[in-house]
Amino acid sequence: MKPIADPRLNLLTVLNVQSARPTGSTGKRPAVSHATTRDWHAIARKAQKKAKGASAGAERARRALADKVDEAAEVIEEQEDAQTDDAKVGAEDAAFSDADSDDEAAPSPSSSVAKDPFAAHFGPNSALVEGKEVSQLEEEEKKWSKGKSVLPGAGEVAWTRPDGVESAVKGEEEALQAYNAKLVEKLRASSGRTSVPPTQAAWLRTLSTCQDVLFPKVEVGSDEHDAIREACAMHAMNHVLKTRSRILKNNEFLARSALDPSSPSSTPRNTQDQSFTRPKVLLLTPFRNSALSWVQHLVSYLPPTTSLIESYPRFVSEYSLPDGASDKLVERADEYPRDHVETFKGNIDDTFRCGIKVTRKAAKMFSEFYQADVIVASPLGLRTSIEKDGDSDFLSSIEILLVDQMDVMLMQNWEHVQFVMERLNKMPEEDHGCDFSRVKPWYLDGKAAHLRQSILLSSLDSPELRALFTRSCHNRSGKLRAIPRAPNNGEGVLGMVPRGLRQVWSRFEGGEVWEEDEKRFEFFTSKTLPTLLKSAVSSSQTLIFVPSYFDFVRVKRYLQKNISQLGSDFSFAAISEYSDTPEISRARGAFFQGKKKFLLVTERFHFFRRYRLRGAKTFVFYAPPIHPLYYPEVLAFPFTAPSSLSSFQPSGDADVDESELSAHVLFSKYDVLRVERIVGTKDARRMCGLDAEGESGERRFTFV
Known part of the structure; x- marks a missing residue:
């Protein structure tokens, strides 16, 4: 960028000559061609009203002043650098802005707008939504085309997209042209090669299409997981820097035009480049440890001219373990499964939020949300902030959503994720100093949700993830959902179960989806439990594994209420993720010693603790576990700890023989994803009644 010599131009650039909102005849909003009737007038009028209280008015004034000061600082920094070393900065700016130079002018058929995915998708007159009402977009989504294809890096995917929308994944070289050359060079340098690493290259090819992505098959802590994080981080920072x-x-263009309307630089062009609020990227992670990993990738792709990251040492300190503390989980890693160590090592606090502000010369951690470009938070941390302040307007302009480790969020509280998703891209309640004359028309029309790109990562698939992807992601560029295979090349995990252990899978009629919980409870209380109590073997030393905490509470209450009717000597203990250590120790000890005949356990307890629960000979799964590995881990409790399952070899010195053990699993057709991960793809379809025989086929299946 060339230095601005005229001091009047400096002042106009700082103050932004078009910051006045359109009122009466004081100014005329630039004409923009569009076919829909915008409803932003009510918002503009509301922005002109006086603050309800002095404190609110002062806060808005302070924020507005902060915006002006920040923009002034950026402009002044650019000018000072240019005057100090014009050649050096000019070269950096040229490299940094090459991707943006062509598409800022008025669009034309030969313009590079059509070639740049960012301009085509997020430009002020995006063809994806222009000329259509929100209701029309919602109705069209029901008729989107569907199909399957194979993509590099993602494997087989199911895609949906509007008719006529071309969302083909481009070649590597063409896809990388959509990214800043300096950032691509950083990516090459980080891997120590002359070319972009294969995994990152494949993902950037997919991400550059601006489509939504649900990828439910990334293993936590794997090299692939880190590579995907890096590619997504670069994609997000490229979006922020272009904006x-x-x-x-x-x-600068508006300032020059105001000083000299007759100059060539005053050629009319669309300057609608803003949104309601500044934050453009939202990153959700379950724990601070994963947030730290993500931010380390994000800051590595800051602009080449960034020389300072304010408060970064504080961020690293707060998102790592305290000084002097040792990570006992890492020190005893051989006592736990690898996925457990990778998930819970480091700082596992799940209530956090942090704004990251990016300018040309510096980045700032812990920035206020309305001053931030990127928001990093946990679902619980973000919900706590929103409920405390009663304000979620900072989510109104999110254009890229990144959600990592969604399988972990399923084990936390899924309602927090839904709470955040419901508040994305809604019309703001306040103006927050917004300049409506420069807001993109599709924001004012309430169409932002139809252009937001969402990237969702998980180690497994589930109905909750698919429902969220269907109901909350409406990207007009299309949607891609990777199709995961069952473990062990589609064969499942039955091969990891100790041989000779009899497993009985019983399918019940689930009815409609909203009836399944009631049908499952009825089947358990009327058939499964009475059968267990009639047997001399299964009436004691029985462990009941319940995936859902709500089902756990319901079964526990039923057992407590009917304990006298279940037998004079019937007794049970129950432990969940909310049980404290003394309570867990008492329950484990009583069950192992035979003082309690039944032990009720939640899947979340196993997820967070990964203990070996000894003393059981009969295992009852109220529903198939969400995590497939938990099935063989639980069944191997009499022989080995979960950490040793992969290397377990039967031996004659075990406390019990495999023939003394048995397992009973309840499932319905709605559990097909869970069943598939355990028994394999082929058997799962037959067992769930999805093959030629349908639900009228066999309902009881035995594995030995």
Whole structure:
């Protein structure tokens, strides 16, 4: 960027000559061609009203002033650098802005707008939504085309997209042209090669299409997981830098035009480059440890001119273990399964939020949400903040959503994820100093949700993930859902179960989806439990594994209420993720010593603790576990700890013989994803009644 010599131009650039909102005849909003009737007038009028209280007015004034000061600082920094070393900064700016230079002018058929995915998708007159009402977009989504294909890095995917929308994944070289050359060079340098690493290259090819992605087959802590994080981080930072670059360039254009309307630089062009609020990227992770890993990738792709990351040492300190503390989980890693260590090592606090502000010369951690470009948070941390302040307007302009380790969030509280998703891209309640004359039309029309790109990562698939992807992601560029295979090349995990252990799978009629919980409870209380109590073997030393905490509470209450009717000597203990250590120790000891005949356990307890629960000979799964490995781990409790399952070899010195053990699993057709991961793809379809025989086929299946 060339230095601005005229001091009047400096002042106009800082103050933004078009910051006045359209009122009466004081100004005329630039004409923009569009076919829909925008409803932003009510918002603009509301922005002009006086603050209800002095404190609210002062806060808005302070935020508005902070915005102006920040923009002024950026402009002044650019000018000072240019005057100090014009050649050096000019070269950096040229490299940094090449991807944006062509598409800032008025669009034309030969313009590079059509070639740049960012401009085509997020430009002010995005063809994906222009000329259509929100209701029309919602109705069209029900008729989107569907199909399957194979993509590099993702494997087989199921895609959905509007008719006529071309979302083909481009070749590597063409896809990388959508990214800043300096960032691509950083990616090459980080891997120590002359080319982009294969996994990152494949993902950037997919991400550059701006489609939504649900990828439910990334193993936590794996090299692939880290590579995907890096590619997504670069994609997000590229989006932030392009957005900020255009706003600053348009500020300068408007300032020059105001000083000299007859100059060539005053050629009309669209300067609608902004949104309701500043945050553009939202990153959700379950724990601070994963947030730290993500942020380390994000800051590695800051602009080349960034020389300072304010409060970064504080961030690393707060998102790591305290000074002097040792990670006992890592020190005893051989006592736990690898996935457990990778998930829970480091700082596992699940209540956090942090804003990251990016300017040309510096980045700032712990920035206020309305001053931030990127928000990193846990679902619980974000919900706590929203409920405390009663304000979620900072989510109104999110354009890229990244959610990592969604399988872990399923084990936390899924309602927190749904709470956040429901508040994305809603019309704001307040103006927050917004300049409506520069807001993109599709924001004002309430269409932002139809252009947001969502990238969802998980180690497994589930109905909850698919429902969220269907109901909350409406990207008009299309949607891609990777199709995971069952473990062990589709064969499942039955091969990891100790041989000779009899497993009986019983399918019950689930009815409609909203009836399944009641049908399952009825089947358990009327058939499974009475059968267990009639047997001399299964009436004691029985462990009941319940995936859902709500089902756990229901079964526990039933057993407590009917304990006298279940037998004079019937007794049970119950432990869940909410049980404290003394309570867990008492329950484990009583069950192992035979003082309690039944032990009720939640899947979340096993997820967070991964203990070996000894003393059981009969295992009852109220429903198939969400995590497939938990099935063989639980069945191997009499022989080995979960950490040793992969290397377990039967021996004659075990406390019990495999023939003394048995397992009973309840399932319905709605459990097909869980069943598939355990028994394999082929058997799962037959067992769930999805083959040619349908639900009228066999309902009881035995494995030995």
